[in-house]
Amino acid sequence: MYAEERQQAMAQLIGQEGRLSVAHLAGTFEVTTETVRRDLSSLERIGLVRRVHGGAVPSSSLSVIESALGERDQSNISAKDAIAAAALGQLPPPASVVVIDAGSTTVRLAAVLPREHRLSVVTHAVPIAARLAGLPHIDLHLLPGRVRPTTHAAVGTDTVAALAELRADVAFVATNGLSAEFGLTTPDRDEAATKRAIVACARRTVVLADSSKIGVETPVRFAALRDIDVLVTDSGISESDRTSLEKAGLEVVVA
Structure with a gap:
């Protein structure tokens, strides 16, 4: 041939x-x-x-074009709501510091944070900051940076530098793709740099991703599976995917 x-x-x-x-x-x-x-x-x-x-x-x-935040927010709504509720089980004790990454599932987590659970919340996501601003049980810190119109999230050298000075108890991270072979990915390099810094600053990292993201690889990797502690996903995850992720050392929580 x-x-x-x-x-x-x-x-x-x-x-x-x-x-x-x-x-x-x-x-x-x-x-x-x-x-x-x-x-x-x-x-x-x-x-x-x-x-x-x-x-x-x-x-x-394998599209390198990101969906706008509003479009993503309308997909897999019930799965994302279930994931956000299940992720509450990963909250650290009251008075801890958490970082909440930008994303359509993480914004749902912010909306259901229990009022009796006082937390310091650091975020680079404008929609998450808007939900939490003024709540008495939340000590809110908004990271600096250039706000991307696609994700409504601050990115850039100022964002990464601020995260480098931070030590958080738990980071709740969103992703565009997650695979056992390549890890966690996103299409944009600035967004990836911010996510990488979020993962690096936390003692424990919890990924919130609906099952449609599993097996997907977008162009820029921001974390390997060994950098992540827990994946919270929905019941659409296949048994083979769950097995391969758990064999790689990742705890998988199915909402």
């Missing part, structure tokens, strides 16, 4: 199967993994596939 024929067949197979590893493709086409990687690079250049960690997916399945 000529290289062009192999690459065409490879692109068709990836389109049919959704995601295939380099090792699987090497076995299927009886070539070395180095040859597969070269083929995938060629296919990515012409837009037929998109490389991901350890393999490739169809170009249509």
Whole structure:
């Protein structure tokens, strides 16, 4: 089989199967993994596939365009509400410091924080700050930075610098994608830098992600699974995904 024929067949197979590893493709086409990687690079250049960690997916399945916050807030509403309620079980004792990351699920967590539980809350998310401002049981701290219109979250060097000076008890983090192979990802580099700093400043990190995010990889990684303590998700998670995440050392809480 000529290289062009192999690459065409490879692109068709990836389109049919959704995601295939380099090792699987090497076995299927009886070539070395180095040859597969070269083929995938060629296919990515012409837009037929998109490389991901350890393999490739169809170009249509991995969008680098972020949904606006309002659009994301209307998807998987019941699952996100259940996740927020279950995440209350991960709150540290009263008078602790928590960081709440920007996201459509984390904003729901902010809305259900119990009034009898006093907390210092640090956030870079304008919608979360708006929900918590003025509440007597919340000592609210809003991080500096440039506010992105897509996520309504402060990002940039000032945000990261402020987080570097902080020591939090628990960070509640949102993500665009989570996979056992590549960890936690988001499309924007500034957003990733802020999330990375949030994870780094906390003694314990809890990820809130509905099951549609599991197995998804977006372009910029901000944390490996070893950096995360708990995933709170919904009952749509598959048994195989749950098993692989738990084998990687992650505690999985199903709402």
